Amino acid sequence: MTAHSSTINAVIANRRGRTRRYAVVLSVLLVLVVAVFAVTLAVGQSVTPPGDVLRVLLGEEVAGASFSVGQLRLPRAVLSILAGLCFGLGGVAFQVMLRNPLASPDIIGITSGAGAAAVFAIVVLSMSGPIVSVFAIVAGLGVALLVYGLSFRNGVAGTRLILVGIGVSAMLQSVIAYILQSAPAWSLQEAMRWLTGSVNGAKLDQALPLLFALLFFGGVLLSRSRDLEALRLGDDMAAALGTRVSRTRMLVIVAAVGLIASATAATGPIAFVAFLSGPIAGRIVRNDGSLLIPSALTGAVLVLAADYVGQHLLPGRYPVGVVTGALGAPYLIYLIIRVNRIGGSL
Amino acid sequence: MTDHLLVATGLSAGYDDTEILHGLDLTVPPGRITVIVGANACGKSTFLRTLSRLISPSKGQVLLDGKSIHRTPSRDLARTLGLLPQSPIAPEGITVADLVSRGRHPHQSLFSRWTRQDDEAVDSALSATKTFELAERPVDELSGGQRQRVWIAMALAQQTDILLLDEPTTFLDINHQIEVLDLLTDLNRTRGTTVVMVLHDLNLAARYADHLVALAEGRVHVSGTPEAVLTEDTVRHVFGLESRVITDPTSGRPIMLPIGRHRMAASTDTAREPSSKEKNA
Amino acid sequence: MTAATLKTSRGRWSAASGSNRTRGLWLAGLVVLPLVFVFLSVTIGTRNVGWADIAAGIGGAQDNIGRAAVALRIPRTFLALLAGGALGLAGAIMQGVTRNPLADPGILGVNMGASLAVVVGVAWFGMSSAYAYIWTAIAGAGGAAIFVYTIGSLGRGGATPLKLALAGAATSVAFASLVIAIVLPRGDIAGGIQSWQIGGVGGATYQRILPVLPFLAVGFAISLLSARKLNSLALGDDLAAGLGENVAVARAVASLGAILLCGATTAICGPIGFLGLVVPHVCRLLIGVDHRWLLPFSALGGACLLLAADVLGRIVARPAEIDVGIITALIGAPFFIWIVRNQRVRDL
Numbered sequence: 001m002t003a004h005s006s007t008i009n010a011v012i013a014n015r016r017g018r019t020r021r022y023a024v025v026l027s028v029l030l031v032l033v034v035a036v037f038a039v040t041l042a043v044g045q046s047v048t049p050p051g052d053v054l055r056v057l058l059g060e061e062v063a064g065a066s067f068s069v070g071q072l073r074l075p076r077a078v079l080s081i082l083a084g085l086c087f088g089l090g091g092v093a094f095q096v097m098l099r100n101p102l103a104s105p106d107i108i109g110i111t112s113g114a115g116a117a118a119v120f121a122i123v124v125l126s127m128s129g130p131i132v133s134v135f136a137i138v139a140g141l142g143v144a145l146l147v148y149g150l151s152f153r154n155g156v157a158g159t160r161l162i163l164v165g166i167g168v169s170a171m172l173q174s175v176i177a178y179i180l181q182s183a184p185a186w187s188l189q190e191a192m193r194w195l196t197g198s199v200n201g202a203k204l205d206q207a208l209p210l211l212f213a214l215l216f217f218g219g220v221l222l223s224r225s226r227d228l229e230a231l232r233l234g235d236d237m238a239a240a241l242g243t244r245v246s247r248t249r250m251l252v253i254v255a256a257v258g259l260i261a262s263a264t265a266a267t268g269p270i271a272f273v274a275f276l277s278g279p280i281a282g283r284i285v286r287n288d289g290s291l292l293i294p295s296a297l298t299g300a301v302l303v304l305a306a307d308y309v310g311q312h313l314l315p316g317r318y319p320v321g322v323v324t325g326a327l328g329a330p331y332l333i334y335l336i337i338r339v340n341r342i343g344g345s346l
Numbered sequence: 347m348t349d350h351l352l353v354a355t356g357l358s359a360g361y362d363d364t365e366i367l368h369g370l371d372l373t374v375p376p377g378r379i380t381v382i383v384g385a386n387a388c389g390k391s392t393f394l395r396t397l398s399r400l401i402s403p404s405k406g407q408v409l410l411d412g413k414s415i416h417r418t419p420s421r422d423l424a425r426t427l428g429l430l431p432q433s434p435i436a437p438e439g440i441t442v443a444d445l446v447s448r449g450r451h452p453h454q455s456l457f458s459r460w461t462r463q464d465d466e467a468v469d470s471a472l473s474a475t476k477t478f479e480l481a482e483r484p485v486d487e488l489s490g491g492q493r494q495r496v497w498i499a500m501a502l503a504q505q506t507d508i509l510l511l512d513e514p515t516t517f518l519d520i521n522h523q524i525e526v527l528d529l530l531t532d533l534n535r536t537r538g539t540t541v542v543m544v545l546h547d548l549n550l551a552a553r554y555a556d557h558l559v560a561l562a563e564g565r566v567h568v569s570g571t572p573e574a575v576l577t578e579d580t581v582r583h584v585f586g587l588e589s590r591v592i593t594d595p596t597s598g599r600p601i602m603l604p605i606g607r608h609r610m611a612a613s614t615d616t617a618r619e620p621s622s623k624e625k626n627a
Numbered sequence: 628m629t630a631a632t633l634k635t636s637r638g639r640w641s642a643a644s645g646s647n648r649t650r651g652l653w654l655a656g657l658v659v660l661p662l663v664f665v666f667l668s669v670t671i672g673t674r675n676v677g678w679a680d681i682a683a684g685i686g687g688a689q690d691n692i693g694r695a696a697v698a699l700r701i702p703r704t705f706l707a708l709l710a711g712g713a714l715g716l717a718g719a720i721m722q723g724v725t726r727n728p729l730a731d732p733g734i735l736g737v738n739m740g741a742s743l744a745v746v747v748g749v750a751w752f753g754m755s756s757a758y759a760y761i762w763t764a765i766a767g768a769g770g771a772a773i774f775v776y777t778i779g780s781l782g783r784g785g786a787t788p789l790k791l792a793l794a795g796a797a798t799s800v801a802f803a804s805l806v807i808a809i810v811l812p813r814g815d816i817a818g819g820i821q822s823w824q825i826g827g828v829g830g831a832t833y834q835r836i837l838p839v840l841p842f843l844a845v846g847f848a849i850s851l852l853s854a855r856k857l858n859s860l861a862l863g864d865d866l867a868a869g870l871g872e873n874v875a876v877a878r879a880v881a882s883l884g885a886i887l888l889c890g891a892t893t894a895i896c897g898p899i900g901f902l903g904l905v906v907p908h909v910c911r912l913l914i915g916v917d918h919r920w921l922l923p924f925s926a927l928g929g930a931c932l933l934l935a936a937d938v939l940g941r942i943v944a945r946p947a948e949i950d951v952g953i954i955t956a957l958i959g960a961p962f963f964i965w966i967v968r969n970q971r972v973r974d975l
Contacts, residue, residue: 007478008469014443014481015460015468099435102793150964159789163729163967166796170900171960174953177825182947196807230451236431239400241504242424242452271804287440316812326808329801336790336797337778 022289029297088299090259091274104275108165112172113143114261140261196321197270213262272328349376356406384561424452428506449503471502491522511543664934706831713888715929718903723857733900736798740771741893765890826899827950846887853881901959
C-alpha cells in the first residue's frame, strides 16, 4: 500500500497548506490593523513621537500630546476599529449565509433601518446613550424580518430578497432624509453622520457599548462559523451535512443585525464597509478557512484607513463614509459586472 | 459495515398547501441499490427529500433503525444518512480536496481538531472516486462528469452507510452518466453502502437497480426487481406511454422501447397487436 | 367567416385589451384630474391663505404675504405638471425599451447621473448658465443610461430585470456618494447636498422653467412618436425584427426621448425617483399595454401624481414642507416591492 500512504500524505500536505496560509493571512491582517492604528495615533496635523503616544496610552500626562492623542485621535481610532469590526463581521455573515455578495446589510436595507431608527430616536425622541443602540438593533431586526417576510413566496429566492431590500432601503433613506430635513437646527456634520457615516467627535464612552455588542454578537457568530461554511454549499447540502439550517439562519441574522445596528447607532451607516469587507477578505483568504475573522479585520482596516484619508490626505476634510462610499461604489459596479459575466458568487 | 434499515411508513408530504405524497410506504433494502422512477411531478424528488429530512412529512414518518429521523439530532443523522442534492453549490475557486474535506462536517465540533481519521476519510473518498489527480484543481474548472464525481467523493467523505442521491446524472453526457452509475455500483459492492437514488432514465434505472420503485401520483405503484417492475403495463400506467419491453442482451436486464405513432417497421406490428387488444378489452 | 363570428371575436379581442370606450372614459378622467390637482396645488400650501387673497395672488398681486405665497405656487404647480409628465412618460418608455417591469429613471440611475453631471459642472468647471445646466444634465442622463444598460446586459440572458435593477441601484448609490464627495467641501454650491440627492419642485420660477421648455417639448414629441416602435419591441427583439422594425434604431430613438425628458427635469428639480415606475404600471392596469395609449396616459398620470405628492408634502409637515422626492420614494418603494413580489422568480 505504498501508493495509499503517498496519497494520504498529499491530502495531509494539502490540508496543512491551507491551514498555514490561513494563519499567515490572519497574522498579516492583524499586523495591518495594529499598524494603521499606530499611524493614526501618531500622525495627524502634527507628528507625535511614538514614545509619547505610548506614554499617553499608558495614562501618563504628556504635554502637547495628551490632548491631541488621548482626547482626539484615540477615541476616533478606537471607535473606527470597533465599528469596522462590527460592519465587517455582520456584513460577511449575511453575504455567506445568503451566498450572495450583494446581500450585504447596507444593500438590503438593514443599515438604513438601524440608521433611520437611531436618527429618529435622537432627533424626534431626544434620546441619547446606549438606549439609541437598543432602538437601532430592534429596528434593524424589524427590517430584517420585513425584508425576509416580503421576499418569502414558496421559499426565499435570493434575487427577490435583494430587490425587496433595495426597495425597503430606498424608503428608509427617504425617512432619514425627511427627519434631517425637518430638523433644520442640525449642523451639516451631524447630518452627514446619518447620511454616510462619520466618526467625527468620537468619545471613548461611545466605544464601550459597541465593545460589548461586538463581544456578545461576535461570539455568537463565531460559534456558528462551521455551520456558516456548510451553508456555502447550499441549504440542502448543509442540511445533509447535519446543519440545522433554519436555526443557524435565525441565530446568524440576529447576531449580524445586532453588530450592524450597534455600529450604525454609534457612527452612522458607514457606506459600503459591510459590503466591501467580505469580498476583499474572500479574495485574500480564498477557501482556506472561515471568512468571518478576516472580514472583521478587513473592515477595521478599511474604516481606520478611510478615516485617515478623509481627515489628512485629501484637500478638505471628509467624513469617513464619503471616502468608503467613493471607494465602494466602483467596486460594487465592478462586482456586478463580474457576477454578470461569470455568474459566480462571493 | 452495519446494515441500517430505512423505512417510510404512511408518508404524506408536500410544499405549502399542496400535498404531493399521499401515504407512501417503502422499505429500503439494506446494502442494495434502490432506484426510484416515475413521471415528472409524481413526487420522486419530494420523496427523496423527505427521506433525507429536508422536508417534514405532514403524515407518517421516516424511520432509521426504528427511530424517526425528524427526531434524531441532525449531526448524528448526518453520520449515517448522506444526501447529494440535485444542485449543490461549490463556493467559487474552491479546490477539490477542500470541497471533499467539507464532507467531514458532521464528524467535527466547534473545538475538535482535524484528525488522522479525517485525513484518511478524505483520502479514501478521493481514491474511490478517482478524483485524486484533481485534488488541487478548482472545482469550477472541471467537466460536468468530473464535478459530479467530486460531489460523490464529498458524500463519501461523510462516511455514511446510506447515501441518497437526487438525479445524480442530470445534465451529464451519456458517457459520464454511465461513469457515475458505475462508480456508485462499485461503492455499493465494495463498501456495502446502501444507495437510494432518483433517476430519470428508465433503462438506466433498470440496468443499475437491485430494487426498482415506480411512483405514480404520490404513491408507490409497484416495487421489486427490475424484471418485475419494468413492464409494458408499468410504463403505460406510470408514463401513459405504449412501449415494448425486451431484454437487454448485454446486461440481461429489461429495456423499454417507446412506441410512437410513426415510423413503424412491419415487424413491430406483431408486438403491438396484443396491447391494442388489451385496450379494447 | 360570417359577420356574426367576426363581430364576437372582435368584441372579445377588444375586451381583453381595454375597449376604446373605457379608454376614452379614463382619458376624460385624466384630463379633469390634473385640473383638480392644479386647483389644490394653488390653494393649499404650508400657509393658510383666504380665498380673496388666493384670487388676488392668481391675478398677480403680491402686496401681502399670503398673496405672494400664492403667486409663488403658480410656477411651482406648472413645474410639477411638467416634471411629473416627463418622468411618467420616461418611465413608460424605459419599461418598454428594456421590456423590464422595474425600469424607472430613478432606479436605473439615470436621474442620479444627470445630478452628478450638473454637480461636476458647477463645482469643477464653474458652470452657471441655465442652458449649460440642461445640456450637462442631459449628457449625464444619457451617459448613465448607456452605462447601466451596458453593465446590466453583460453575461447570460441579456438585460434581465434583476441585472438591470441591480446595475441601476449600484450606479445610483455610486453617483450619490460622488455627489456628496464633490459638494461637501463646497459651501458655495447652490442648494447644497440635499437638493442634488433628493428632488423637489419648491422655489420654481418662470425664469428657471423657461429654458427647459424646448428640451421637454422635443423629448415629449420623440417619446410620444415612438409608441408604435415600442409596441413592436414588446414582442421581443427577434419578432420585432421579423416584423420589419429596425430594433437598434427603435431603441435608440425612444431612449433619446426618455433621456431628454429625464435630463431636463433633473436639471431643474434634482433627482426624483419611483414616479416613472409607479405611473406606467397603474396606467397599464387601467388601459392595457398598447403604447399608443399608454404613453400619453403615463404622462398625464405622472403629472397628477407629482402634483398630488407635492401638495401632500406641503400639508403633512406644516409649517415645514417635505421635498416631493421624499414623498415619491415613500409611495414608490412599496410599489416596487409589490412588483418584485408578483414577478415570478424565473423572470427575475
